[in-house]
Amino acid sequence: MKLADTKPINVKPYSRGFTLIELLVALGLGAVIALLSFQALDGAIKIESRVSKITQQMNSVQRVWQFFADDIQHAVPRPWKDNFGNTQPVMLGLLGDRLSQGSGLSLGDDSYLLRFVRSGENNFLDIPRSNLQAIGYRITADEVDENFANDNTEPTVSLWRDYWRPIDSVNDPLVKSRLLIEKIKSIRFRYLSGNSQTAEDEAWITGWPESRDKNDQLPIAIEVTIDIVGVGAIVRLFPLAQQ
Template sequence: MGLAAGCAADGDHRCRADRRRGPCERQRRLARDDERRARTKPRARGERRPTLGHRGANAPMTRRSTRGFTLIELLVGLFVTAVMFAIGYGALTEVARNRLEIQNTQTSLSELRRAVRVLADDLGQLHPRPIRDELGRIYAPALVAEPGTLSPIGLTRGGRTTTSSHSRSSLQRVEYLIEGGRLVRFVWPVLDRVQSSNASRRVLMRDVRSLEFRYLDDRGDWRTDWPPPPSSGESEISQQRIRPRAIEFTLITESQGAIRRVIEVPR
């Protein structure tokens, strides 16, 4: 009885004190009681403990501290940038080199096709007309071949287009020359030329190692020189008009290797 009476008296005393302090003090005291009960309440599994730095939704915001890059970060960034530039420069250099190689290969193939086409056309148009020298005294064979020299072949060819307004022959004298690794074609517009006759000069191909010919005679034998030795009872002019049955040429180049063709000579 005494303890109950004391508690009742104490409760009455607290209630009277709360009434004197007002509603604000009661709210603060209730908030402290709630916080005390929340701290002593056991946490469920996975529930996080409130930290000292945790603030409520209504807590005032503070400005975060800002800082720049460190020296190591700057050095790493510069190193990565330099590596990327080096890789890009190497790729561009490789692309430029490949493009130059492709252009050179295309040029070489174009020159090779042109040289083979012109050679085949000249040999296929071989004509049995010998020529005189500049003084008009000595005849040169219609086809003359000197292997191992810079001028391996000279021939008379036909097939040149003529018009009625120009009285010129359809025959031409053609010679080939290896000059400084280049295959050069010389053409004289007249056969029996004089000292003032000039030949047109055309470079067919570069990077040429050699140009070799073989000639198939009437007996079916391949020869490296032409004309063959005269037979008994054959006149000199007949010997100079003789033509092979076929001509084989081998064009050896630096980049494309050896190209071989056999051209049948019309009779």
């Protein structure tokens, strides 16, 4: 009897899967990669937010200088009255550096670093009124912003520009306010008297008027220094028009 031909049986090799340790290692690596990716994305978002904030600050700085230049160029030696009806100098500027709210010249509940009267207001509707306008620059305390956190957690302030009519505050004027810039570390005004023979540092004074007998006089120039978080200290000089 002849045996039937038999074909060899092909046995597939054994396919070994991942061990538990290998799975744990793979999961751990995946978690680390995911965490690093999240941190990188979060860091990029924070950097973008900070860059955006700084860009906004730079734009705000330019706006501040534009307002200062226009207001100071149009300053006029016109006295004004306070809330009590007392006549004040044509320009009042506080002494030294100012950072905290409540250290300025009072008009109602607000405080001012600098007050004066300007001319040259536009009157497109040709309304019968004076072209004079009272101007006041004041500061208010900022809230903490993590995008602008200081190393020493120093307080910062915002600078506001107020203007109103009528000029004399005793008439309870309607004050209109505009926020110019936030996150100011310090702000300083210096004034150059018309009697100065030089523009060197010793000729500048930190408050105006320089004496009571000069209440009716304006300085010939004002220097403004603003130290801004994320930008640094910037100095600008603004000459006044000769009256």
